[in-house]
Amino acid sequence: IQDWSSVIQLDFYKTSGQSPIRIGFYDGYHGDSDPFDGQGHVLAHTFFPTDGRMHFDNAEKWSSKTSNNNNTINLRQVATHEIGHLIGLGHSNVKGAVMFPYYSFQKNFTLHPDDIKGALKLFSKYHCTYLKYSCTYFIKNLTIFEIF
Ligand SMILES: [Zn+2]
Numbered sequence: 146i147q148d149w150s151s152v153i154q155l156d157f158y159k160t161s162g163q164s165p166i167r168i169g170f171y172d173g174y175h176g177d178s179d180p181f182d183g184q185g186h187v188l189a190h191t192f193f194p195t196d197g198r199m200h201f202d203n204a205e206k207w208s209s210k211t212s213n214n215n216n217t218i219n220l221r222q223v224a225t226h227e228i229g230h231l232i233g234l235g236h237s238n239v240k241g242a243v244m245f246p247y248y249s250f251q252k253n254f255t256l257h258p259d260d261i262k263g264a265l266k267l268f269s270k271y272h273c274t275y276l277k278y279s280c281t282y283f284i285k286n287l288t289i290f291e292i293f
């Protein structure tokens with residue numbers, strides 16, 4: 146969240162209503178059209194706006210460490226990719242971009258210029274309308290829902 150908000154200022158805050166974002170860790174079949182496949186391969190998926198579901202494969206060895214060890218998967222990297230989808234970004238074919246579809250550990254993880262370009266393009270007037278969130282300003286002051 147921190148990574149994207151440095152570019153487009155996403156504010157995540159608590160609301161009393163039902164949360165449009167639902168994040169969960171699941172094994173195998175978990176009630177949607179994309180069952181998880183155990184360790185490796187698929188790590189997570191997110192439904193495009195305005196669905197708000199973000200699911201992580203519970204079978205992976207998730208890690209918050211900044212070094213790569215024992216085939217662990219860095220949660221921050223994958224979450225940043227998935228949040229990219231959540232705000233409406235598709236995949237990038239630029240290797241090293243957060244939105245590149247294949248995970249590889251990055252020691253000094255940060256948004257790639259390609260990601261920033263994508264995010265800025267996305268938050269045009271059209272997409273603000275499309276997202277249907279309380280989006281009054283473009284790029285800055287985009288207010289999005291609640292996170293647990
Ligand atoms: Zn799912």
Ligand SMILES: [Zn+2]
Pocket residue numbers: 226230236246
């Ligand atoms: Zn993806």
